[in-house]
Amino acid sequence: MTAYFPAVRLRRATFVGALCAGLAVVATGCGADPDEGTNGVGKLSAEQIEGKAKTAATQARSVHLSGTLVTGGKSFTLDMRLGADGGSGEVKSQDDTTFQLLRVGEQLYLKAGAAFWGQSEAAGKLGDKFVKVPEGDPSYKQFRGFTDMHVLLDGLLGLDGTLAKGDYTKVGHTRAVQVTAEKGAGGKLSVSLEGTPYPLLMERAGGAGRVVLAEWGKPVELTPPAQDQTVDYGSQLPTTKEQGSGSAQPAPKGSGKGTAPKG
Template identity: 55%
Template sequence: MTAFPPAARARLRRAALLGLVCAGLTASLTACAEEPDPDQGTNGVGKLSATAIEGKARAAAGRAEAVHLSGTVVSKGRSYKLNMRLKEDGGTGSVTSKGSAFELLRIDDELFMKAGADFWDHEEAGSAEPTDPDKGAAGKLEDKYVKVPDDDPVYDQLRGFTDKDVLLDGLLGLHGKLAKGGRATVGGVRTIEVTGGASGEGGRLAVSLMGTPYPLKLERAGGAGVVRLAEWDEDFALEAPGKDETVDYGGQLPKTSNG
């Protein structure tokens, strides 16, 4: 048997003791290793304060060239279901409200609207027929792109649905003191949540922890809708409709059942 000098025996005893300690800890979740860093492999915004995270998300959204916005927005007691692709010079997509849907297309300042006959049918309850000069408008306008005159009272309202900056500025705000929430995934992307108020009563904003810290999901305060934001900076084509697809109504658009 090999005899070890005292110093060597001491080292062996320490090594054996350390091995026993680590073996015991390994059996209970391998605690000899360091705790994993939850921000490892991320963009690092999860380490920032809630205010800083929201600021970075807003800045990223403001710099983006394009976005796909979808979800439901409640405004002044009225619910709108949106599915819009937006960029700096226009947007395209659909809006649904009160069971009626219409499509919007804007290229620079030219705004077009397309809807079915039921949308254009503005017949009021108890009325025998539509009021002139709009009589028969529904049939003429059905499933055609109608150019919205820029002096029409609804022009600014409809244009707002196609304006990236207007929509994002109006939607992204949280109310109350900001706080950091939990971590989750949105569309397979790791996120950190910022809440308005400790319990989120002022809204919840999920911000990407991967790449650019874009806002990916917003739950608006007071149950005023949930919106998802995706396809950031992914360009898309905006093409004006052909003449055979377009009707120039000429004056103000007829009032509709949604107006």
């Protein structure tokens, strides 16, 4: 009898050790600390994690934003590099029309194929050229929104409803913790557990898009296009002239009426 209990304990310890190793469980039940080596935000409440992520995003000077966004009933695929003084990248609308945007300071340029400009007489001249968008044109503010880091982030990083801390996960190779709203129905935000707690992945409520946020703080090179690649069309773009200067919804073909992303 004296040898029986130590043997049972030994077998039990061996079984538990094998179970933890076999399942690769990273949890306190198997003796490992899931927050070991992290920035510690995983120990905070869901509200605190969201707050940390928003603060980090607000203070950042640049970000690479890519993914899908549904707004105003229209779907866009974005691939934008955004900095404090502008941004550049590509936007693709749901009808497969693609346009490029470049903003350097307040100078905004739009580049697209001739089909983007519809039946305009100038379509052939504008196709595949950087067209300078006049600040007075009704489309300027809408297109500029795609190149404005803080406008995009303010609209994207919103969770709707009661928050809860979700699972530990990975976005790419970076460990992250999820914050969910209304069990995911109000959106999911994955926040980095490594270094600065930047937002890494935003899954918007109601299936309104899924956006990856990466390369936080990486310099964004913004250079105006060469003069021979630029067309300055004066005070208004040709498609908006047809609608009158008071039009609030310019509609170059495939542009989604120029509507900038909003919450």
